[in-house]
Amino acid sequence: MNRKVLLLSLILSSIGVVMIYSASEIWAEFKYGNQYYYLSKQILFFAVGIIIMITVSKIHYGYYYKYANLIFFSSLIILILVLVPGIGSIRGGARSWIGVGQFSLQPSEFIKLGLAIFVAKVLANNVFKSLKDYFGLLLIIVVVFLIIMLQPDFGTGVVIVSSMVLVLIISGLPIGTIVMVGVMGFAGLVMLIISAPYRMKRIFAFIDPWSDPLGSGFQIIQSLYALVPGGLYGFGLGGSRQKYYYLPEPQTDFIFAIITEELGLLGSITILIIYLLLFYYILMISIKSNSQFGTYLSLSIGILLFMQFIINIFVVIGLIPVTGVTLPFLSYGGSSLVLTLASMGIIINIAKEVK
Amino acid sequence: MVILSIIFLFLLVIIRMSYLQIIKGPMISELAIDLWERSIPIDGQRGNIYDRNGELIVGNKLSPSVAAINRQVSNKEETALFLAGVLNTSYEKIYDHLNKNVSIELIKPEGRKISSEQAREIVRANYPGIYVVGDTERFYPYDSYLAQVLGFTGIDNQGIAGIEYYYENFLIGKDGGLKIVTDAKGNYMHDIVGNYEYPNKGLDVYLTIDIGVQMVMERVIENAVARYSPEQMLGLAMNPKTGEIYAMASYPTFEPGNYQSYPQEIYNRNLPIWMSYEPGSTFKIITYAAGLEEGVFTLDETFNDPGFYMVDGARLKDWKKGGHGTQTFLEVIQNSCNPGFVEIGLRIGEEAFFKYVNDFGFGSRTGVDLLGESTGIVFNPEVIGPVELATSAFGQGNSVTPIQLVTAASAAVNGGILMQPYILDSVGYGDMEEIVFRNEPTVKRQVISSQTSDIIRYALENVVAKGTGRNAFIDGYRVGGKTGTAQKVGPNGTYMDGNYILSFLGIAPMNDPELVVYLAIDNPKNTIQYGGVVAAPLVKEVLQEALPLLGIEKQDNQIDREVRFWIDTPFYDVKNYIGMSKKDVSRSPFYNVEIKGDGEEIVAQIPIQGERILEGGTIVLYTN
Numbered sequence: 001m002n003r004k005v006l007l008l009s010l011i012l013s014s015i016g017v018v019m020i021y022s023a024s025e026i027w028a029e030f031k032y033g034n035q036y037y038y039l040s041k042q043i044l045f046f047a048v049g050i051i052i053m054i055t056v057s058k059i060h061y062g063y064y065y066k067y068a069n070l071i072f073f074s075s076l077i078i079l080i081l082v083l084v085p086g087i088g089s090i091r092g093g094a095r096s097w098i099g100v101g102q103f104s105l106q107p108s109e110f111i112k113l114g115l116a117i118f119v120a121k122v123l124a125n126n127v128f129k130s131l132k133d134y135f136g137l138l139l140i141i142v143v144v145f146l147i148i149m150l151q152p153d154f155g156t157g158v159v160i161v162s163s164m165v166l167v168l169i170i171s172g173l174p175i176g177t178i179v180m181v182g183v184m185g186f187a188g189l190v191m192l193i194i195s196a197p198y199r200m201k202r203i204f205a206f207i208d209p210w211s212d213p214l215g216s217g218f219q220i221i222q223s224l225y226a227l228v229p230g231g232l233y234g235f236g237l238g239g240s241r242q243k244y245y246y247l248p249e250p251q252t253d254f255i256f257a258i259i260t261e262e263l264g265l266l267g268s269i270t271i272l273i274i275y276l277l278l279f280y281y282i283l284m285i286s287i288k289s290n291s292q293f294g295t296y297l298s299l300s301i302g303i304l305l306f307m308q309f310i311i312n313i314f315v316v317i318g319l320i321p322v323t324g325v326t327l328p329f330l331s332y333g334g335s336s337l338v339l340t341l342a343s344m345g346i347i348i349n350i351a352k353e354v355k
Numbered sequence: 356m357v358i359l360s361i362i363f364l365f366l367l368v369i370i371r372m373s374y375l376q377i378i379k380g381p382m383i384s385e386l387a388i389d390l391w392e393r394s395i396p397i398d399g400q401r402g403n404i405y406d407r408n409g410e411l412i413v414g415n416k417l418s419p420s421v422a423a424i425n426r427q428v429s430n431k432e433e434t435a436l437f438l439a440g441v442l443n444t445s446y447e448k449i450y451d452h453l454n455k456n457v458s459i460e461l462i463k464p465e466g467r468k469i470s471s472e473q474a475r476e477i478v479r480a481n482y483p484g485i486y487v488v489g490d491t492e493r494f495y496p497y498d499s500y501l502a503q504v505l506g507f508t509g510i511d512n513q514g515i516a517g518i519e520y521y522y523e524n525f526l527i528g529k530d531g532g533l534k535i536v537t538d539a540k541g542n543y544m545h546d547i548v549g550n551y552e553y554p555n556k557g558l559d560v561y562l563t564i565d566i567g568v569q570m571v572m573e574r575v576i577e578n579a580v581a582r583y584s585p586e587q588m589l590g591l592a593m594n595p596k597t598g599e600i601y602a603m604a605s606y607p608t609f610e611p612g613n614y615q616s617y618p619q620e621i622y623n624r625n626l627p628i629w630m631s632y633e634p635g636s637t638f639k640i641i642t643y644a645a646g647l648e649e650g651v652f653t654l655d656e657t658f659n660d661p662g663f664y665m666v667d668g669a670r671l672k673d674w675k676k677g678g679h680g681t682q683t684f685l686e687v688i689q690n691s692c693n694p695g696f697v698e699i700g701l702r703i704g705e706e707a708f709f710k711y712v713n714d715f716g717f718g719s720r721t722g723v724d725l726l727g728e729s730t731g732i733v734f735n736p737e738v739i740g741p742v743e744l745a746t747s748a749f750g751q752g753n754s755v756t757p758i759q760l761v762t763a764a765s766a767a768v769n770g771g772i773l774m775q776p777y778i779l780d781s782v783g784y785g786d787m788e789e790i791v792f793r794n795e796p797t798v799k800r801q802v803i804s805s806q807t808s809d810i811i812r813y814a815l816e817n818v819v820a821k822g823t824g825r826n827a828f829i830d831g832y833r834v835g836g837k838t839g840t841a842q843k844v845g846p847n848g849t850y851m852d853g854n855y856i857l858s859f860l861g862i863a864p865m866n867d868p869e870l871v872v873y874l875a876i877d878n879p880k881n882t883i884q885y886g887g888v889v890a891a892p893l894v895k896e897v898l899q900e901a902l903p904l905l906g907i908e909k910q911d912n913q914i915d916r917e918v919r920f921w922i923d924t925p926f927y928d929v930k931n932y933i934g935m936s937k938k939d940v941s942r943s944p945f946y947n948v949e950i951k952g953d954g955e956e957i958v959a960q961i962p963i964q965g966e967r968i969l970e971g972g973t974i975v976l977y978t979n
Contacts, residue, residue, distance in 0.1 A: 221386075224375065224379075228375055229384040229388070231380075232376075241536065246390065246391075260372075265372060269372075272365060272369070276361070317375065318375075
């Protein structure tokens with residue numbers, strides 16, 4: 001099973017490299033005068049990611065149990081540091097980046113992994129029954145969410161909260177609590193949306209994008225223009241029209257739209273099935289893991305991956321408002337790809353010891 | 356449970372994508388294509404205009420136009436300089452066009468309908484973003500003929516006047532376009548092929564016009580203009596049974612393709628429907644018909660004309676000094692005797708007379724499918740007294756349009772039915788492939804009985820055979836008709852001296868009328884001011900050529916009962932008298948020569964040289 005996870009991760013990342021080139025060449029040429037700009041960087045990230053994935057797969061996952069607190073709190077500190085002007089830098093309206101020039105990282109990617117390890121450890125150590133037992137974990141999750149919202153990175157925040165709450169539910173969080181958390185979460189979402197009018201607009205935009213075609217509905221409309229006209233077989237690799245400046249930054253959040261435009265409905269369903277297989281194997285690994293920690297760690301990683309995946313797809317196909325979540329493996333981005341591959345390395349390592 | 360949830364969410368994604376593809380697909384794809392494609396418009400050609408026999412009257416010819424996709428124009432200054440040079444216009448104008456913030460800019464009017472040389476030059480220079488697109492403009496094989504009826508089109512091939520405007524909805528084509536796929540910045544995407552959307556041609560319009568008859572009429576008018584230098588002339592030919600208009604002409608005229616170079620009074624006035632004036636004696640047909648229908652006289656009843664008629668203290672003169680003496684009412688119309696018509700009018704009475712005037716369609720539009728028709732002016736019933744009735748009876752006082760007169764006269768001879776004149780014969784498409792609509796004659800009302808109509812036909816044939824209309828007599832065709840000489844009313848409301856509209860209304864054949872021709876000539880110079888002298892020969896010329904064109908055969912039974920007499924009586928060739936002095940005119944024992952006027956030199960004659968005169972007939976000579 002470890003080989004299957006490795007293979008599927010490599011297939012998805014490779015498709016990502018090809019599609020990132022196809023989606024980005026026009027913008028790359030326009031912005032940097034180099035159509036291979038994003039491609040060359042993604043190839044580099046991919047290479048680094050493979051090395052890290054293989055390295056990580058050799059490290060016994062027990063070490064994460066041992067250093068869980070250290071890993072979690074150091075990633076939390078980086079996450080807080082990114083908020084400090086001068087250390088964190090602003091890109092696309094959010095202070096989500098740390099580092100200088102060519103080499104910069106997204107701490108929110110690290111906290112995902114750090115939190116997954118921490119939650120897995122806590123769940124493995126204790127048998128939680130009541131809401132009181134879960135209170136500490138829920139508080140930590142909410143704190144992480146609020147820190148991320150300070151950047152602000154609504155999409156990542158939602159991915160983390162929903163994934164972790166889902167993990168807690170699977171571990172036995174009582175149903176009454178689930179409802180309460182759901183209500184609280186919903187109330188929180190509503191408040192967040194009201195506090196920032198642009199989120200309000202985004203919500204209306206996804207219901208009827210043509211109500212504001214040049215403003216909040218713009219991205220969804222452009223996404224639909226990529227998804228639909230290609231039909232069953234698509235315009236062929238490289239045949240996208242929406243990448244010609246119509247769809248902004250097509251290589252990141254909306255790469256799935258370009259993939260559908262070029263490879264058609266059949267192509268995109270094929271890619272969805274590859275994801276489905278990957279999630280299936282991760283769940284199997286989680287179920288079959290011979291340790292509680294292994295079970296919860298692979299479950300947390302798998303659900304984080306799935307939530308990010310499904311939220312991105314839902315945004316692209318216009319089922320939920322635009323949130324700014326990338327598609328794991330396929331979207332352009334170094335931190336995202338490297339850490340996704342690293343987490344797959346962890347899964348591979350856990351898989352080596354399944355019953 | 357987790358796996359089930361994941362599968363459920365997957366299915367949700369696939370359902371949503373299929374929904375977008377299948378249900379929303381066509382709508383979204385269409386919007387997307389709108390977004391990607393820039394359309395270089397190609398005008399849909401207008402439909403052709405044909406005559407009743409399918410002869411092309413207005414067609415289309417190719418004329419290229421220039422369009423710019425401004426975002427693709429890399430060097431606006433240089434491109435503008437080049438285009439301004441080729442199109443003979445100012446640099447600023449072109450520069451403005453190239454800087455408009457639109458996806459595609461038509462360089463118009465400067466770059467519209469350019470020559471093929473200009474087009475070639477522009478294509479060869481190959482400036483980025485500049486396109487030459489196929490376009491058409493109207494083409495008129497008969498130049499200025501029928502111009503006021505046809506109207507013309509504007510810079511965007513839209514109908515502005517005449518048939519072009521009236522039947523715009525039939526004629527207008529659906530624009531097509533050359534679709535170019537562009538990126539969001541408007542650049543041409545070379546590797547993606549755009550569509551060519553075919554423009555659709557408009558429907559073809561077939562007129563009731565017979566272009567042969569029209570040409571005859573136009574030529575007759577041209578010749579008359581050359582000879583008489585009138586202010587205006589107009590002609591109208593119609594089928595009296597159906598109201599189909601065969602020909603309609605106005606002078607002065609214009610070239611529809613070049614209408615801007617003419618004053619608007621010329622291209623906006625379709626004289627046969629626009630002009631209204633006192634008709635003069637042609638109106639006597641109506642008075643005669645009303646009198647016969649009312650039974651106030653019979654043809655063989657006699658009437659004495661002393662040369663004037665006293666009505667309410669007003670002395671209404673006859674056109675002939677000394678009057679026509681004692682004559683039958685048939686001779687009254689043959690001689691166009693004014694006092695005779697005053698008598699008829701007074702016998703009918705005001706109320707009945709004006710009922711007929713209105714029933715014959717005067718004072719209201721005929722409803723012909725052309726723009727710019729006038730109503731004419733009929734006396735207000737409140738001011739009508741015996742004098743107004745009397746003058747109206749011989750054609751003065753009321754003002755009418757030629758088309759009203761022709762329609763009314765048609766009703767008088769066609770069995771008594773007032774038809775609505777019309778000019779649209781049918782609508783078709785695909786260059787005479789199929790007819791989609793066929794127009795039918797419209798009956799307005801029965802005005803007089805068919806028996807009365809029979810008598811009028813007989814009387815009008817006599818007018819031409821024996822009376823003032825004899826200059827319209829044609830051997831073999833039973834022509835009937837009536838002359839008209841109307842003094843024009845000047846700007847101050849009084850009759851102008853020596854300024855007449857001379858007219859003749861001719862109908863043939865009188866046993867079964869197929870064609871009415873009316874010609875009027877406004878203020879002809881160098882001639883005697885009688886409709887019978889000037890207008891009748893012109894109408895005769897039109898009839899003579901038009902009747903065979905319409906397939907109407909000659910008959911040998913002219914003037915039913917007197918045919919023996921006509922054939923048995925010897926003819927004499929009429930020689931030329933014009934230019935002779937009065938005292939040199941020789942008399943003949945076989946026919947009479949009557950000299951009218953007090954001058955010394957003969958300037959006109961009826962009949963003219965080359966015609967034949969019956970033994971016992973009269974040649975009338977007019978002096979200067």
